Amino acid sequence: MAYNLAPLQNLIDQFERMQGIGHKTAQRMAFYVLGLSSEEANAFANAITDAHTKIKQCKICCDLADDELCPICKSESRDKSVICVVEDPRDVAAIERTHEYKGTYHVLHGAISPMDNIGPDQIRIKELIARLSDGVVEEVIMATNPTVEGEATAMYISRLLKPMGITVSRLAYGVPVGADLEYADEVTLSRAIEGRSLI
Amino acid sequence: MAYNLAPLQNLIDQFERMQGIGHKTAQRMAFYVLGLSSEEANAFANAITDAHTKIKQCKICCDLADDELCPICKSESRDKSVICVVEDPRDVAAIERTHEYKGTYHVLHGAISPMDNIGPDQIRIKELIARLSDGVVEEVIMATNPTVEGEATAMYISRLLKPMGITVSRLAYGVPVGADLEYADEVTLSRAIEGRSLI
Numbered sequence: 001m002a003y004n005l006a007p008l009q010n011l012i013d014q015f016e017r018m019q020g021i022g023h024k025t026a027q028r029m030a031f032y033v034l035g036l037s038s039e040e041a042n043a044f045a046n047a048i049t050d051a052h053t054k055i056k057q058c059k060i061c062c063d064l065a066d067d068e069l070c071p072i073c074k075s076e077s078r079d080k081s082v083i084c085v086v087e088d089p090r091d092v093a094a095i096e097r098t099h100e101y102k103g104t105y106h107v108l109h110g111a112i113s114p115m116d117n118i119g120p121d122q123i124r125i126k127e128l129i130a131r132l133s134d135g136v137v138e139e140v141i142m143a144t145n146p147t148v149e150g151e152a153t154a155m156y157i158s159r160l161l162k163p164m165g166i167t168v169s170r171l172a173y174g175v176p177v178g179a180d181l182e183y184a185d186e187v188t189l190s191r192a193i194e195g196r197s198l199i
Numbered sequence: 200m201a202y203n204l205a206p207l208q209n210l211i212d213q214f215e216r217m218q219g220i221g222h223k224t225a226q227r228m229a230f231y232v233l234g235l236s237s238e239e240a241n242a243f244a245n246a247i248t249d250a251h252t253k254i255k256q257c258k259i260c261c262d263l264a265d266d267e268l269c270p271i272c273k274s275e276s277r278d279k280s281v282i283c284v285v286e287d288p289r290d291v292a293a294i295e296r297t298h299e300y301k302g303t304y305h306v307l308h309g310a311i312s313p314m315d316n317i318g319p320d321q322i323r324i325k326e327l328i329a330r331l332s333d334g335v336v337e338e339v340i341m342a343t344n345p346t347v348e349g350e351a352t353a354m355y356i357s358r359l360l361k362p363m364g365i366t367v368s369r370l371a372y373g374v375p376v377g378a379d380l381e382y383a384d385e386v387t388l389s390r391a392i393e394g395r396s397l398i
Contacts, residue, residue, distance in 0.1 A: 004292060005265045011250040014243050018231045025219070031289065032217045033247055034254060034263070041251035044213050045244040048232055051210040052240035055233060064233070066204045090230065093203060 008034070060131065062107045062124045064089045072104055079103045081138045085128065085157065087111050087145055095143065103141075106131065111149040112156055120156060128157070132164060139167040146173065207233070259330065261306045261323045263288045271303055278302045280337040284327065284356065286310050286344055294342065302340070305330065310348035311355055319355060327356070331363060338366040345372060 004012065008030055015026035033041060057063070058070035061083075065071075072078055072092075082103030086092055092105050108123040131137065140161055144150035158168040173191035175184050184192070203211065207229055214225035232240060256262070257269035260282075264270075271277055271291075281302030285291055291304050307322040330336065339360055343349035357367040372390035374383050383391070 005254060005263055005270075007246070007250040007253045007265060008263065011246045014246045018228055020224070020227065027289065028219065029217055030250065033250055036251065038251065041247055045247040047206070047210045047213045048240055048244040048247070051206040051229065051232055052235065052237065054206045055204060064204055064207065066206060071204075090226065 061105050062109060062127055063092050063105055077102070080136055082141065083128070083131065083137055083139075084141045084143050085154075086143045087150060087153070091143065091145075103139075106140075108144070108153065111144055111147075111153040113149040113152075123153070125157060125160070129160065132161070132166060137166060139169060142168060142170045146171070260304050261308060261326055262291050262304055276301070279335055281340065282327070282330065282336055282338075283340045283342050284353075285342045286349060286352070290342065290344075302338075305339075307343070307352065310343055310346070310352040312348040312351075322352070324356060324359070328359065331360070331365060336365060338368060341367060341369045345370070 011030040011033060012023075012026045015021055015029045016023060018026075021029075033044065036044065054066050055064050056066070058065035058073050059068050060073040061070060063070045063072065065073075067074075079102050083106050084095060084101060084103055085106045085108060086095070087108050087110060089107055092107060095101050095105075106124070106128045108125065108128075110118055110123040112118060112120055112123065128140075132140075140157070142154035142158060144153045154170055158170075161168050172195055173188065174195055175181065175188060175192045181189070210229040210232060211222070211225045214220055214228045215222055217225075220228075232243065235243065253265050254263050255265070257264035257272055258267050259272040260269060262269045262271065264272075266273075278301050282305050283294060283300060283302055284305045284307060285294070286307050286309060288306055291306060294300050294304075305323070305327045307324065307327075309317055309322040311317060311319055311322065327339075331339075339356070341353035341356060343352045353369055357369075360367050371394055372387065373394055374380060374387060374391045380388070
């Protein structure tokens, strides 16, 4: 459609394939690449292949790792008796930013979603169960997203774990800190009232 | 600040360096790369180095080219007696999309802007003057942006060209097709009235 040289069009297409990147943004990004020095362009290309080849999954928690194990599973200072179960490696990064949690993680790489043909076998539930057999783990915190799929996944896993005598907890629901009550939805607000605490 | 593996953080940084890409978008893009197959990731990295090494500037019009000359300067069917002067290769693509213009282009790679220390010598004006010496060119259409810098550049070039006996024209100003008059700014509207035509 547009007049563009083949190598440029190819690069635009590559950027445009990313979710949330439209044609204009992809074009702007491609022109940014053309404006780089050769070293910078090579560094950019290497960053892509590097990240892709060096990053694997941790053998224990299925989080991203650049080694057999991720830095958290390797660490001596983390409490191995608590596992926080999340859907995505980005969720680990989000919880780590709080600097509050000292346990380990388990990344499911998705949530149960029959609509998308994702059942319990398509996400890393087996690997989670395997971690619980040695009796070290005392509590599993379900930190899946507060969506229909996340809830269903949390319920499914908690039913599997309860017979094993492991405490299963769920993140608290409530109004986000800094938000305006006026704009909170009804479900969140009613959960916040249910879960109220004494001050 | 955030907890991220070095190769992943490096890739996020690379994306974040692009204008208009924030941290969250850069992170999303990096995770998109991790989700690619090895072939796809290599193709992406190659697209970057390819575009960067293969694309040069056309010897005649300074537009992007993957050869000595760009496809437009090479083409026999383009009218070599008209040159359309634009600021940026993207402007060539925009005008080509109209399928109306059959002449050639000249890409200045910028506009005169004393505020940013860009004078006439920093953009491709010398190259434009050199193209006019053989007497083939009859008209130069100034299609620089309708901004202060674009106007100044158009005025500067037209003053250079007029003594050479070359017709210099400027893109018409007026209301954009499909726009709402209510939202047109005063300057555009008064230019549209000035430039009105009989129907």
